[in-house]
Amino acid sequence: MNPSSRVDRDGDGAGNVWMSHPSLSSMSPIRLSSDTEMSFGERSVAAAGAAVLSAVLVNPLDVAKTRLQAQAAGVPYYPYEPYVRRHIVSLGSNTIFSDIRCSTSCTRGGIFGTEMVCPPDCFQYKGTLDVFHKIIRQEGFTRLWRGTNAALALAIPTVGIYLPCYDLFRNWTEDFTTKNAPNLTPYAPLVSGSVARSLACIACSPIELARTRMQAFKEFKSEGKPPGVWKTLLGVLSPLRNTSNLQNIQNFRVLWTGVGAQLARDVPFSAICWSTLEPIRRKLLGIVGEEATAASVLGANFSAGFVAGSIAAAVTCPLDVVKTRRQIEKDPSRALNMTTRQVLVDVWRERGMRGLFTGAGPRVARAGPSVGIVVSFYEVVKHVLHQRHSSP
Template sequence: MLLMPSFQILSELRCSPSCTRGIILGSEPICPPDCFQYKGTVDVFLKVVRQEGFGRLWRGTNAGLALAIPTVGIYLPCYDIFRNKIEDFTRSNAPGLTPYAPLVAGSVARSLACIACSPIELARTRMQAYKEFQPGVKPPGMWKTLLGVLSPHASSSQNVQNYRVLWTGVGAQLARDVPFSAICWSTLEPIRRKLLGLVAEDGDAASVLGANFAAGFVAGSLAAGVTCPLDVAKTRRQIEKDAQKAMRMTTRQTLVDILRYVFHIL
């Protein structure tokens, strides 16, 4: 059984000022345990709104936009370039490998995008995990969040290695996003070709849009279902407040700890 000091337990249970269910213990408002237990997506929405306000549902939007632009700018052009190059090469040299071009192209393109944009992903995750405890205190923005990640190492002379902390969780992110892209694109492309073949050349815009939507829905759902545990592992690593501990954490160990906890509560 894991035991924590009483002050640490109280710190973890501190209630935000806007929560209507908090109780006063000493000088601190404390949330009941069920405030931190989520039963589903709708339950998360309701508790975030109740505890922190409706506007907090958009926390991290600026970091999300800052992440989306370079990620898409790297990911999609690289995917098209790599897929075309691989398809041209395999048609001439190994026709049997041509169907695997989307899988390889998606994996490589996503790897490049993940590595380049990992610090912004870290900031976005930390911003969304931030819980407001003091009234009138504005949650930190993207740059302040990144500076907060670096600040424990600011006095060290190993400045180059200190910046590695900005890539905390990049291994778990690659373990999530690379299989996601591989599954998504290798599933989406053949489904889309099949559906567009059924629509035929005289299909209207709505039919083409429907075919693309259906292919994307099936491929995205399958990829998301397979890689969801890795997304949980990535988030656990990126919200870890102890930078040294976060650097020592591995994706495998994080997944083992999560599964152990799940089996324990079951």
């Protein structure tokens, strides 16, 4: 009997031909598309564009997630010395107030002497929507995009490394396993996603550290702009300036604070995400048929990315809590000596299961759309480039 074939779209804008035969127990992918012919530069440009779009749209959710996790770790969000004078006063029926008004529109404040004062809980976050409300009221609407410049500086190189490397590793792994170990082919996305994410995390860890700190710490100074990426990183290094040159070189590793926790979070995130995303999007694109359009590529990849990103974000939330705690630690010696296991145990003892999933809501709400946007934008650009290359 002659082999039969069918075309299955894998989301890269062109088909993979799967050859099947009754005597074969599995089907092996044979690429006939220009996906393997795309240059690393073209892949990087497509990925960088996706990263910019995603970073801008979902940054407020990232701020909310980081603030909730930092608050649980003990970061104060009420004014404190040396920026403002702080007194504890009793007004009315033994209600405790601090000497600062959270906003001019607050109706819960009172007057002490010549100053307007608000209850301490005006500065405590109770959930994602409460973070949005209080940041807008106390700091201004634009602070929801605090750290966007760091997110962009991080997203472009991270995704520019991550997605192209994933594509190349996946293609190579699938080709290798198809020829030598067909039963292992379904695990190609898992392995490729883990390796690609590890490379991206290690390369961009200092920028991730700056972003976490910029989003976690509240600025109480009314004058001037809050520190940007460069000043934030200089602030991380400032306690080490008085050490010897040799120690300074060694202590530059503080810029990679939390990279272990970040890898512990992102490697399983990528493994779960890609191993979930690939079968979903291939099935969706298989329904579309041989002539996939940009719209169908967009819809299938966004849907698959949304589901996969949400699942991966929920599962890896405890490791995200650990990463945040390690990166907001201001004592350099303590930051360098903290371990992921130690922080996990500390969080469990302090707050139990609820503590391990602090910020899970905004993290999942951020990751689903973010993965969907990045993957769908990236694949649509690849689809357009493929059509352009294929046209006479």
